Amino acid sequence: MKGYDPIRLTEKMESIVVDGNKRKYAKLSRPLRFYGGTTSAVEVGCNLRCKFCFSDKPVFKPQSTGKFYTPQQVFDALDKSAKRYGHKLISASASEGTLGREHLFELLELVDQSDYVYILETNGMTLGNDEVFAQQLSRFKNLHVRMSIKGTNEDEFHELTSAIPSSYQLPFKALKYLIDAKVSCNACVMVSFSDEEGIQQVEDKLYKVHPGLLKSLEKEHITPFPKVAKRLAKNGLKPNSIAFKGKVVNL
Ligand code: SF4
Numbered sequence: 130m131k132g133y134d135p136i137r138l139t140e141k142m143e144s145i146v147v148d149g150n151k152r153k154y155a156k157l158s159r160p161l162r163f164y165g166g167t168t169s170a171v172e173v174g175c176n177l178r179c180k181f182c183f184s185d186k187p188v189f190k191p192q193s194t195g196k197f198y199t200p201q202q203v204f205d206a207l208d209k210s211a212k213r214y215g216h217k218l219i220s221a222s223a224s225e226g227t228l229g230r231e232h233l234f235e236l237l238e239l240v241d242q243s244d245y246v247y248i249l250e251t252n253g254m255t256l257g258n259d260e261v262f263a264q265q266l267s268r269f270k271n272l273h274v275r276m277s278i279k280g281t282n283e284d285e286f287h288e289l290t291s292a293i294p295s296s297y298q299l300p301f302k303a304l305k306y307l308i309d310a311k312v313s314c315n316a317c318v319m320v321s322f323s324d325e326e327g328i329q330q331v332e333d334k335l336y337k338v339h340p341g342l343l344k345s346l347e348k349e350h351i352t353p354f355p356k357v358a359k360r361l362a363k364n365g366l367k368p369n370s371i372a373f374k375g376k377v378v379n380l
Pocket residue numbers: 175176177178179181182183184188223224225252
């Protein structure tokens with residue numbers, strides 16, 4: 130079998146970045162421009178190793194990065210910053226949002242007692258591996274799941290992440306489970322390394338899961354920060370397109 134198993138990596142990462150109801154974060158809040166303004170925490174720990182990942186230390190050095198925080202500490206910091214910037218959306222990003230279910234569920238309970246909407250950023254590995262997870266999320270009303278799909282087919286996914294190719298199917302299963310459980314969600318696909326045919330294929334695949342997914346589909350392009358560019362070059366990966374100053378540039 131070529132590649133690592135993201136589900137096994139999930140267990141390994143959780144043993145590093147989760148401690149009871151606490152999870153590791155590198156930063157508790159920062160304002161982001163996404164969706165007209167979001168306040169986001171920087172989590173530590175991911176179950177993929179995307180070669181284009183901008184996150185760096187939170188993903189590649191989870192052991193030595195960040196500190197443990199309770200859900201209340203995270204919520205309070207997000208709340209304080211969101212109030213300052215007038216944001217209605219809060220999130221955690223730069224790693225995988227589903228690690229540490231106890232922490233996540235307690236955080237979502239706090240969000241449900243507020244007027245915020247929490248954007249759960251995920252690559253879909255854990256949610257696609259366990260249908261019950263989506264059902265557990267269905268009790269939270271102030272939740273939206275943003276499912277990030279890496280590439281447009283199994284081979285491209287493996288090339289981008291080094292994970293076992295079949296794991297590419299997990300986010301599609303996750304979307305189906307979430308839709309069945311009536312959890313608000315949308316998909317985004319990393320297309321910087323894809324061609325038009327591949328993009329069409331992934332659109333067809335999403336249409337089969339649910340036609341509505343195409344309406345809210347986001348196509349992601351890498352931002353070539355110096356560390357990202359260096360990692361891509363080391364791995365012999367060349368993007369076909371990048372994001373530069375808010376625009377897509379075809380190379
Ligand atoms: S899933 Fe996201 S956070 Fe994790 S390695 Fe890939 S790009 Fe980075």
